[in-house]
Amino acid sequence: MARTVKGGSDARRERWKGHREARRAEFVEATIRAVAKHGPDVGMDEIALEAGVSKPVLYRHFADKSDLYLAVGRRGTDMLMDRLGPAIEQDGPIRDRIRGIVDAYLRVIEENPNLYRFVVRGSFTDRPVEQDVVTEDKALIAATLARLLGDYLRAFDMDSGGAEPWAHALVGMVQNAGDWWLDRQSMSRQSLSEYLATIIWHAIDGLLRSADVHVDPDQPLPGGLFTEPTLRLINSEEA
């Protein structure tokens, strides 16, 4: 009986699993190259050409344009998180760590300005909001920061209601300052990191002071705070 089709684990079906992934990655790379060449408004034809295939091949691997762009975005996410993760987990004086995190972010966008602009500015009109990589990333980072801040505040018996808005505020702050800097690089990356770290530190310090907690910015934090597992990037469950 030809019952092989239904449900059976035909090896022919599995055979390609890895390959498909590799191919997608290959097309994502091609897209990035195409964007570098033709600017952010590349067409699918040009991307296909750059990849050395014709359009339908592309469409076998990506449902549509946004799907491809989404993959490009995720690729950017990976690059970002690979840098941000370690920067967040690093120990040392709190002031330096803030600067380290900010600087890690700025380094990523400095090294990939085209990709960055493409992913951020190109954010797809047609996809539902939850499928927007930039929104996703910001939400992920903000959630991590919110948890961090919240724990921090609660450890000092302070109201932690502000943790979430503050986290989003911090994310927006760094992003927007980064955008501005990327467009007209009128100061060194180090200076900007320093300036941003300064203002962030003052904000945090101010919150603590208002509860009469005094922290030395140049000393590592006591009691394992800021180095707990919660500080790692919270895993978002994705399909």
Next chain:
Amino acid sequence: MARTVKGGSDARRERWKGHREARRAEFVEATIRAVAKHGPDVGMDEIALEAGVSKPVLYRHFADKSDLYLAVGRRGTDMLMDRLGPAIEQDGPIRDRIRGIVDAYLRVIEENPNLYRFVVRGSFTDRPVEQDVVTEDKALIAATLARLLGDYLRAFDMDSGGAEPWAHALVGMVQNAGDWWLDRQSMSRQSLSEYLATIIWHAIDGLLRSADVHVDPDQPLPGGLFTEPTLRLINSEEA
């Protein structure tokens, strides 16, 4: 001689000046309605239909889609600046004024969420960056804040090099927190304003403290600072 054509001030040419403006405004309104109805991906046909005309009429008043959207954006700019201007110029304790400015912004996006999302998210892929209303607005507000902050810092003989990045940081901060809040309104506008004002105040206060300047957040500023003409929104020269 039929020399009336060239350069002469034929009244027939002037006759419509006002009318054209009115018509553009009318179409901008129609676009906003159409967006409310059909979501941010409206087509020109639908917009034309909503305006009660057919497409070519639209194209007599707007060079292309982005031109129309740009006009919609500027309309948003006006609404925003109308609120932000007075909020910035208001006097009173500095802490309250910060909250007032933030709250003015939040009120605008709260009252026009659809328009806001359309203008911000829809930001045109095809126009050059300088024609992006959102970027323009943010730059304008940031420039105003930068000048404000710079004057402030210089008045206390402090390094004012951070004024510009800080200004952009503040703008991004409020915008991003606002976006987050708009999507899931998990707290009252007042609470958010308060939280944001708190962190901003702490940031500023921290900067001043680091130069041994102590300011009472609940007292009006001395010496006319923060109420000078520079505080008004800087005029951007537009074509």
Next chain:
DNA sequence: AAGTAACCGTTACCTTAAGTAACACTTATT
């Protein structure tokens, strides 16, 4: 060895939405 499930790849087409051409009518100024 034959069949087949997955892929590779192409050309030529469909569809949608932005934008335009060509045409006819209105109104107040010259």
Next chain:
DNA sequence: AATAAGTGTTACTTAAGGTAACGGTTACTT
């Protein structure tokens, strides 16, 4: 009366995303 502005229409062109239909290759299954 001529004309410069504007009003408006239908029917078209164009560009870009996306698809249909075709044929070939590889290696697992029977």
